[in-house]
Amino acid sequence: MKRTCVFIAGVVLALASSSQPLVGHHGGAAYDQTKSVTFEGTVTEMQFANPHVLVYWDVKDGEAAGQKWSGWLTAPNKLSRAGWNRKTLNPGDKIVVTGTPHKDGSHVLQIRKLVGPDGNALPLSEN
Secondary structure, eight states: HHHHHHHHHHHHHHHHHHHOOOOOOOSTTTTTTTTOEEEEEEEEEEOOOOOOEEEEEEEOTTTTHHHEEEOOOHHHHHHHTTTTTTTTTTOEEEEEEEEEEBTTEEESSEEEEETTTTTSBBSSOOO
């Protein structure tokens, strides 16, 4: 019995020490990185939750006036370190959003710049 336990412990230790951590993350492959679009709009919702913060807004001007759009940012813990919280954007806030559009034409952006209701660009990373 003792020999079996030592053998199993040795196998577990060997596997644990030789395995590489699994790292997986989706990139921006679904977004057209060669294009950038900018919209003025009104926030309808912000979901400050993992894995990405999501912002929803109604476009107020231009060709897209009246359309509903959404965009994603980085993880909430990273935005928290940049000064964000659950109340950084609220329904009714006027924003300007710039990002890369989804390749399939849906109204979704990978947000690259976000100007908040006070007219200042909000930090999108902790740097």
